[in-house]
Amino acid sequence: xxxxxxxxxxxxxxxxxxxxxxxxxxxxxxxxxxxxxxxxxxxxxxxxxxxxxxxxxxxxxxxxxxxxxxxxxxxxxxxxxxxxxxxxxxxxxxxxxxxxxxxxxxxxxxxxxxxxxxxxxxxxxxxxxxxxxxxxxxxxxxxxxxxxxxxxxxxxxxxxxxxxxxxxxxxxxxxxxxxxxxxxxxxxxxxxxxxxxxxxxxxxxxxxxxxxxxxxxxxxxxxxxxxxxxxxxxxxxxxxxxxxxxxxxxxxxxxxxxxxx
Numbered sequence: 716x717x718x719x720x721x722x723x724x725x726x727x728x729x730x731x732x733x734x735x736x737x738x739x740x741x742x743x744x745x746x747x748x749x750x751x752x753x754x755x756x757x758x759x760x761x762x763x764x765x766x767x768x769x770x771x772x773x774x775x776x777x778x779x780x781x782x783x784x785x786x787x788x789x790x791x792x793x794x795x796x797x798x799x800x801x802x803x804x805x806x807x808x809x810x811x812x813x814x815x816x817x818x819x820x821x822x823x824x825x826x827x828x829x830x831x832x833x834x835x836x837x838x839x840x841x842x843x844x845x846x847x848x849x850x851x852x853x854x855x856x857x858x859x860x861x862x863x864x865x866x867x868x869x870x871x872x873x874x875x876x877x878x879x880x881x882x883x884x885x886x887x888x889x890x891x892x893x894x895x896x897x898x899x900x901x902x903x904x905x906x907x908x909x910x911x912x913x914x915x916x917x918x919x920x921x922x923x924x925x926x927x928x929x930x931x932x933x934x935x936x937x938x939x940x941x942x943x944x945x946x947x948x949x950x951x952x953x954x955x956x957x958x959x960x961x962x963x964x965x966x967x968x969x970x971x972x973x974x975x976x
Contacts (some may be wrong), residue, residue, distance in 0.1 A: 718764060720757045723786055728807040733777040734779030734786035735808055739770035744841075744974060747813050748778035749805055749832075751823030751847060751957075753886045755785030759822055772967055778815070779808055780900075789895035795877070796899040798824075802831035807871055809839055816841045818970060822957050823847040823929075830907055831953065833915050842918040842973045844966055847953055851931030852907055853939070859900055866897040878929075885954070904928025912939040918957065918968040919943035922962045 721736045736756060743830040746769055750759035756778035760766055769776045780787040781801050781840050805828065809817060818841050821829030826845035830852060833840045843854070857878075865879030866886055874880045919940055925947050935947035946965040948956045954960060 718762050718767065720761050723756075723780075725786075726757045726808070726811045728804055728811075729795075731782050731788035731804075733782065733788070733804050733808065734780055735777060736766075737777050737812060738766060739776040740773050741775055742773040743773045745775040745777060745812075745817040745876070746970075747775065747805060747809065747817045747819050749783060749819065749821040749828050750778070750784070750823035751825050753784070753882055753889065753891055753901060753959070754822075756780050757785065757888065758889055759825070759957055765820075765958070765963070768963050771891065772970075774818075774970075775807070777812065777814075779805060783895040784891065784899075788802065789892045791894055791898050793898040793902040795819040795828045796901075797945070798828050798831045798903055798905050799835065801828045801903065801932070802835055805829075805832050815839070816840045818844075818973070820844040820847065820966065821848075823953065824903055827852055827904070827907070828886045830912070830915060833917055834907075834911060837916070840917050842970070843915070843917050844969065845919065845921045845933075845936070846962065847923060847930050848928065848936075849921055849923045849933040849945075849969055850935035851929065852936060853909055853912060854931060856904070856929050856931065857908060859904060862931075863897040863900050868892040879967065881954070893957055902923075909939050912936065913941065915940055916942060918969075918973055920966065922946040922948055922965060924948040924953065924956035924959070926950060927953045927956060959966060
């Protein structure tokens with residue numbers, strides 16, 4: 716399997732440079748992939764095989780590096796990381812590429828951004844996949860202040876908080892700008908209300924690992940939405956669910972069903 720990172724392009728939006736790739740069949744149905752916190756388009760979508768899986772299925776596969784991540788601009792102002800603004804980057808990318816409507820797949824923070832995108836630009840979103848985030852999108856995902864502290868600590872050895880250590884190690888592994896990530900984590904977790912979720916009418920698949928202690932229940936979130944269903948990803952935690960075969964198979968079946976409509 717070829718998991719080589721594709722070439723990236725860049726465009727400017729909101730005073731920032733946003734990096735993205737546009738691969739697969741140019742005549743295929745477009746899919747926009749939005750990665751999670753401390754990750755990147757390559758880490759979430761190329762290395763776990765999503766680009767190959769979706770490309771082989773005939774889709775046009777587009778993924779951006781969220782602001783503060785990957786090859787995109789990395790401002791240190793926390794107010795630039797509200798999910799509405801990051802959703803605006805994704806909408807601007809669709810406009811930049813001349814795409815009227817796309818399927819949208821988001822993982823973890825990317826799922827939250829995808830929900831804000833669907834609310835702000837419902838005509839641009841054909842369907843949604845939320846990965847790694849269930850009812851936590853509404854009820855919250857716990858206290859993440861220790862993660863910001865962990866990201867700016869002098870070294871991993873100085874971090875004792877378990878979740879903080881996990882994300883600090885991940886940020887070190889991906890050679891991320893930890894100050895930008897600390898700014899991002901402080902403001903990117905704006906919650907949606909149950910009423911917000913009820914307004915998202917696109918067909919939605921919500922995939923969460925059965926051992927994920929961050930996401931919250933996929934079933935509870937699906938129950939708030941008019942056209943959503945949950946997918947259990949067996950035996951996978953928050954970090955491992957993204958590349959799971961059950962998740963990929965479920966997404967492909969869901970997309971095939973949508974594209975028949």
